[in-house]
Amino acid sequence: ANLRVMAGGDDIPGAILYGAADVAAASIAASSAAEEVGDAGLHAAYWTTGPKGMQFGEDGQGPIFSFVPGDDHGLGLMETNPQGRFISTNVNYSGTDISPILEWLGDDAGSFVGTEGELNDGLIQFKGYVAIDEAGLHTFRSASDDGSVVFVGNQVVVNNDGGHGAPGPAPDGSAFFPAAGLYPIEVAWFNGNWTNDAGDHGGANIDLTMDGESIAGSIFQPVGGLPAVSAGGISSVALSEGNVVIEYSGTLKSAEVVTGPYSAVDGASSPYSVPAAKAAEFFIAE
Numbered sequence: 312a313n314l315r316v317m318a319g320g321d322d323i324p325g326a327i328l329y330g331a332a333d334v335a336a337a338s339i340a341a342s343s344a345a346e347e348v349g350d351a352g353l354h355a356a357y358w359t360t361g362p363k364g365m366q367f368g369e370d371g372q373g374p375i376f377s378f379v380p381g382d383d384h385g386l387g388l389m390e391t392n393p394q395g396r397f398i399s400t401n402v403n404y405s406g407t408d409i410s411p412i413l414e415w416l417g418d419d420a421g422s423f424v425g426t427e428g429e430l431n432d433g434l435i436q437f438k439g440y441v442a443i444d445e446a447g448l449h450t451f452r453s454a455s456d457d458g459s460v461v462f463v464g465n466q467v468v469v470n471n472d473g474g475h476g477a478p479g480p481a482p483d484g485s486a487f488f489p490a491a492g493l494y495p496i497e498v499a500w501f502n503g504n505w506t507n508d509a510g511d512h513g514g515a516n517i518d519l520t521m522d523g524e525s526i527a528g529s530i531f532q533p534v535g536g537l538p539a540v541s542a543g544g545i546s547s548v549a550l551s552e553g554n555v556v557i558e559y560s561g562t563l564k565s566a567e568v569v570t571g572p573y574s575a576v577d578g579a580s581s582p583y584s585v586p587a588a589k590a591a592e593f594f595i596a597e
Contacts, residue, residue: 335485351531352398353402357433358435359394376499384569391597392541395412395428397423405516408512426559432548434500435501437498438495447488461484474503498517562596576594
């Protein structure tokens with residue numbers, strides 16, 4: 312007994328046939344592949360918020376990158392101007408809540424532009440392209456503390472969202488590519504502030520791999536170089552004698568929800584001090 316699968320009189324390459332292992336994989340459209348990309352690495356944007364600004368849901372550990380209303384705070388923040396940008400060559404970083412961004416970036420620190428800060432209540436978005444050398448199934452792993460989500464070709468490939476330690480509850484995912492090519496990739500990562508009463512700090516980590524290997528060498532920037540950074544940004548947020556003290560440059564703006572709308576804070580100057588009396592209030596500087 313024999314079976315031969317053909318299309319238009321030609322044999323179909325085995326690489327584009329689905330197997331049982333492919334059923335749960337995200338299906339990536341060939342039309343999303345790019346014809347031209349920039350240099351090696353990914354464009355990355357960096358935000359910080361006020362204390363506990365990345366903690367939502369039950370016990371403050373809910374998702375923030377979901378398209379479900381109420382769980383989309385991170386997606387909303389990524390629509391605002393970041394306080395810093397850099398080029399990521401590896402998407403492999405580790406530190407704690409209070410790690411300064413330049414220390415956390417290691418060898419990538421030299422590409423950073425904008426206002427420096429720490430990783431507590433921080434969010435980073437990585438964007439660019441991933442090179443797929445062979446059609447078929449490829450696996451991705453985003454081991455992170457706290458949450459991360461990986462999109463390839465606008466499809467969710469890894470959903471490791473929410474507040475948690477590394478590697479997280481769902482760091483693994485897979486995608487099926489119909490052809491080799493350069494496909495859009497976006498990684499969204501956030502870190503809450505889990506410093507306890509004893510002063511112990513939580514981790515701030517992400518390690519992205521593809522097919523069990525480092526993704527370095529397989530990622531490329533969009534054409535055109537890093538976008539410009541706005542003149543303003545929050546450089547530090549601290550609690551002092553019951554007040555939230557914010558150091559910033561530019562114009563300080565506040566909102567009742569992280570997705571905005573944000574309005575300028577009347578009469579504010581840096582450092583700006585506000586009583587920690589509200590259940591939640593969010594600040595950005597532009």
